[in-house]
Amino acid sequence: MRSHSERVMKAVFLLTACVSIIAVILICVFLFASGIPAIKEIGLTDFLFGMSWKPGQGMYGIFPMIVGSIYVTAGAIIIGVPIGLLCAVFMARYCPNKLYKVLKPAVDLLAGIPSIVYGFFGLMVIVPMVQQNFGGSGKSLLTSAILLGIMILPTIINVSESNIRAVPEHYYEGSLALGATRERSIFKAVLPAAKMGILAGIILGIGRAIGETMAVVMVCGNQAVMPAGVTSGVRTLTANIVLEMGYASGLHRDALIATAVVLFVFILLINLSFTALKRRTD
Amino acid sequence: MDMRRFIETYKKRPGSLAVLFLVILSAVLTVGVLFALIIYILINGVANLTPELFAWEFNTDNMSMMPAIVSTIYMVILSLVMAVPIGVLSAVYLVEYAKRGSKLVKVMRTTTETLQGIPSIVYGLFGYILFVITLGWSYSLIAGAVTLAIMILPLIIRTTEEALMSVPDSYREGSFGLGAGKLYTVFKLILPSAVPGILAGVILAIGRIVGESAALIFTAGTVAQVPGSIFDSARTLSVHMYALLSEGLYTDEAYATAVVLLILVIMINALSGMIAKKLVTR
CATH class of the missing domain: 1.20.5 (Single alpha-helices involved in coiled-coils or other helix-helix interfaces)
Structure with a gap:
């Protein structure tokens, strides 16, 4: 029984x-x-x-959106990775215990804030800021990159921090004993040892940035053309889907689903490289 | 380190001092952005929390968010009812039954990692094609809930797995030694002691459901009334906020919705943090 x-x-x-x-x-x-x-x-x-996306005229070229997604993601990485990595160094190596009890929940909360709230904050605060300082409408590649850079911070910080902590203590101590400063010891002895893990974290961040939708659509400007500079508007693959899916039909609708397929393939490639990298670190 | 030694060490090494400065700056920036966002939303939003916004019936005069709050609760319950049993039992299979390193386990690892990386807009389109169109459920609570259940499945599986693995092997050996069967051991001993860990994961999942918008717009739709059945369309709080913003006329209401969302997310994070802390001290 x-x-x-x-x-x-x-x-x-x-x-x-x-x-x-x-x-x-x-x-x-x-x-x-x-x-x-x-x-x-x-x-x-x-x-x-194809360079032009004009569903009304039967033109479905998504190249400007592919480029837009790549630019915006690259911008987010340029802004988010240095800040995130240095913040992780602070948390793993400098932070007094009491401060850590505030900092860790703060980073977790940063990860928990809904993307629509980020988008709203970007629209009301970052867009005017970029408009004042750089001209244009403010809804631009730069604005999206800043906002996404903030949004990937928790991913970068959490992965980097745990990888920095995983480096054996004697790397750091040995370097200190040779007379190096704390900073030199961390950046020349500890970080190189954690390199692969940090890279894996950056790849995760790329995945998050390229797939982000609701925050980007609020601040990127949504022009389906090749961006002329950092202050001109762009449209990402994700924004293209969410903007037009509501009213699209027929081939237009299927072309939007095909846009999601392209995005999906991007994500699969990113996942694949993440897994390969993780296997190498294990 | 006292002040004089600090100055002496860094006087000869301005590079290290600059790095130290950047490290601290990054941590300050990270926390600063979080507080700026929270304070900005609270300052602009709290004054807009009028009683009309919590009226039971939605109409275009009051733009009430009450139906959206109710729909959010429905959505959370429905998604969890599907995802938690499947996720927990999957994890039980992975940890307690499957042979380590078997082919099936490897495939499952890859698929859960893939599911975790898929952007929510892709989930949304998938849900739209399968549930809304192919199965003919039209925009409905249930179409949204199934989509979200798939989305949070990897989170539930992973946190449950970790909780199960942290149960000491002596529990299992003791139970088997006393003649108990595997099933009895799993349900009476191992799962109960893993409950806090599982709960922390479930709460994180609730946070994701509350914050989700891109996966819901094309599955659950955007009807602003309290749904009568699971086959009615409904908008959650995040989707409500998106709808307010895309109409462009309701900034005040959007601020108020953002306040409610933020408070919800802060509460959810605090709760999961508290449970996680209990886990550590135990």
């Missing part, structure tokens, strides 16, 4: 464990099945490298 119920429950556990596998398969199948035919109809090169 008991062995019977044991076996049944083991099967149940196994079945639930397969749910996540089934979910990934379903996501792939349904996205690709709706997106690929649209890409075929538009033509792969016209879709990926």
Whole structure:
């Protein structure tokens, strides 16, 4: 009797464990099945490298959006990684215990704030700031990069901090004993040892930045053209979907789903490199 | 380190001093941004928290957020009802039953990591294609909840796994030694002692559901009334805020909604922090 119920429950556990596998398969199948035919109809090169997105005239080129997503993500990394990494150094190496009890929850809270609230804050505070200092409408590549740079901070900080803490203490002490300053010891002995882990954190940050939608759509300006400079407006892949999906139909709708397919492939590539990197560090 | 030694060490090494300055600056910036955001939203939002915004019925005069709050609670409950059992049982299979390093475990690791990296807008489109269109549920609470359940599944699996692994092996050995079966051991001994860890994960998941907007706009829709059944469209608080902003006329109401969202997120984070602290001291 008991062995019977044991076996049944083991099967149940196994079945639930397969749910996540089934979910990934379903996501792939349904996205690709709706997106690929649209890409075929538009033509792969016209879709990926077409310079104009004019659904009214049957032109579906998403190249400006691909470039927009890459620029915005790169900007976020340029702004977020140095600040995040140095903040992680502070938390792992300098922070007194009492201050840490404030700092750690603060970073966690930064991760928990909804992206729509970030977007609103960006719209009301960062957009006017950029407008005053750099001209233009304020809704720009630069604004999106600043906002996304803030949003990826918790990812960068948490991953970097745990990797810095994982470096054996004698690296640091040995360097100090040789007469190096604390800073030199941290940056020349500890950080190089944590390099791979920190890189993995940066890749996670890239994934977050490229997939972010609601915050970016508020501040990026949404012009579906190649950005002329850091203060001109851009449209990201994610923004393209959320802006037009509400009213799109027919090929237009399928082209938006195909946009999500392109984004999905980007994310899969990022995930793949993350896993490869993690395997190398283990 | 007293002041004189500090000055003496760094006088000869201005580079180290500059680095120290940058490290501290980064930490200050990180916390500064968080406080700036919170204070800015509170200052501008609290005055806008009028009683009309909490009226039970929504109409275009009062723009009440009460139905959105109710829908958010429904959404949280529905998503958790699906995701928590599946996630917890999956983790039980992974930790207690599966052979370490088996092929299935490797595939599951990859799929949960993939699910974790998928941007919410891609989840939204997937939910739209599968649940709203293919299964014909139209924009509904249930379509949104299933989409979110898949989205939070990896979080639940991971936190449960960690909680299960932190249960000492002596519990299992003791239980088996006394002649108890595997099932009995799992449900009467291991899961109960892992409850705090699982709970901390569930609370984090609640935070993600409350903050989510991109995955819900095209699955649960944006109807601003209290849903009558799970097949009615409904907007959660975050989607409500997006709707207010995209109409462009309701900045005051958006501020007020942001205040409520922020307070919710702060409470959720504090709660999960408290449970996590209990875990450490135990």
